[in-house]
Amino acid sequence: TLISIFIFFCKDIKKIIIEMYRESIHYKKQKFQFNSVGWMILIATIPAAFFGILFEDFFDSLFNETKIVGFSLIITGAFLYISSKFKINNSLEKLHWKHAFSLGLIQVFAFIPGISRSGFVIAAGIILGMSRTDATKFSLLLGIPTIGGAVIIKSVSLSKLEQIPWEGYTIGILTACITGILAISLLMKAARRTNFRLFSIYCSLAGMTTLFFF
Secondary structure, eight states: OHHHHHHTTTTHHHHHHHHHHHHHHHHTTTTTOOOOOOHHHHHHHHHHHHHHTTTHHHHHHHHGGGHHHHHHHHHHHHHHHTTTTOOOOOOOOHHHHHHHHHHHHHHHGGSSSSHHHHHHHHHHHTTTTTTTHHHHHEEEEEHHHHHHHHHHHHHHHTTOSSSSHHHHHHHHHHHHHHHHHHHHHHHHHHHHOOOOOOHHHHHHHHHHHHHHHH
8 A cells, every 4th residue: 555655646755855855955044934745744643653652552452343443434434424514625735734733633543443544634634624635635645654654563573473474465565556556546536526425424334334243
């Protein structure tokens, strides 16, 4: 999934890196104020890094609770449905660091199984005044440091295994990459053309199915 984000948003990522580099160079000249998208992504990553490291064992233990997954899917659906009522369309460039930090706090809930990380951040972004397209893009770009950090942590645990099934992991990575690119493409098209009301209904139905049948 991380690789698919890099591939799909390669031009955006290049632009973000250049903007951050320019802001760093010209900071003393006071031409920039460290308010580009890249810095906002780093600010939004802070809560996830803090809570993810501090409460890793607690969040891992929740994956054994099927009921939690069901309730979390319903909550995701409800949050997305609420966001469909908002129609403010501020550009991504106008994102304030306080909004970015708030989105980072919202992302922490995604550690709970059943909560969609991208769905929660997209809904929160829309409620905070972002357009659907910008909220979706920011959510996916925010996945780079968040997923990347999780990969590093899990890789440390994986390195302790005596035998690592590289063949299985390679197939899994390639499959996730291909399906990830397709999913991102569909998500961005959906963001441009319609709201996420249908996806909210899907999440709610999936949650109720999980509660009653599993």
